[in-house]
Amino acid sequence: MPKVKIPRKSTTIDMTAMCDVAFLLLTFFILTTKFRAQEVVQIEIPPSTAQVPIPDKDIMMFNIATDGRIFFGLDDQNTRLKLLDRLANAYQIEFTPKQKDAFRTLELWGMDIRLLPGFLDKDPNERANTIQPGLKIDTTGGAQIEDLILFSRQENNNLRIAIKADKSTEYKSFDKLIEALQNRKVNKFNIVTSARAGKE
């Protein structure tokens, strides 16, 4: 009997299809990605059974940290710039173009408005490592917060207010913020929560 010769098969596989799939997926992810915003402060949001997703645009975001510090952020860069112009007017502060540009990219911040220029002069890395004091609402009220609310809403009338509070924040700080909002005739706002699995 003659020996049966097993033909040697090539080990190379056609990669074209796999490549197609990989890049298709890649395109999908690139298009759907919304990058995680840099967190100024760690916030653990409370779970709830609410099902309404947070709107994509026209958001005025307030963050309240566990220790009661309040941070403020707008989602739209143009509105941010307009807001800064109005703040500059109202508080008699001059912002350099460089500072304005830095403010344009600032997702979330919380400090006395008069401290802003110094903060904006820092380079982005240094800024991320600075501990921000938070916006203050004291016994005399939150004049700066109220100004921020007023000016932003004047620039963009469709703004919706979202409040992201850490679940162990005391109600006291939350209430102060709501009072500031109500002083500016905002009676409707959203509390940001995470989805809870099932109804426990």
Place this chain on the structure above:
Amino acid sequence: MAEMNIPQGGGKKGHKKVRSKKMSTRVDLTAMVDLGFLLITFFMLATTFNKPKTMEVNKPAKEDKIDKKDEPPIKMSKTVSLMLGDNDKVYWYISPDEIDANTQLTLDSVDYSPTGLRKVIQRRQNEVQAQWGKKDDLFVMIKPLPKSKVKNTVDVLDEMTINGVTRYAILQPNDPIDSLVALQVGQSRK
């Protein structure tokens, strides 16, 4: 890996026509696939998929112009007051319709579990249904004390959705009974 064959000095053979070698058009795509998947991994990790949810809260407008007398007062027997205290406790009571010297008020404390707060609300719903004929008439007054946590408020609002309570409000704890209750549980109400 991809290889390229570069013809070297092949065309110097007398009068023969120069024939370019036929090259394979196949390129090794392994490296490209590698790169593709690497980028996919990066984008998957950087993406926020679970969008946070929001809970809409409407507060009654702070209108000083509205005359209090124009609004019919709500029957207290249709209500239940929840005061949110610290350490995840809810203090609840039912205000009497008329307060006089002999009024007795029972105050009870529960937690936020399904067996605690939910039972209270459901029982109250049934009581209201028995007395007024409609479950929806129940009005829940939520009064968070300053020491309570935001989580507590969210939990209570959640409980309203779960039990289908349509009428509720977050209020400042500022009627006289509230002060007494706050005093009782050792907290200031402001």
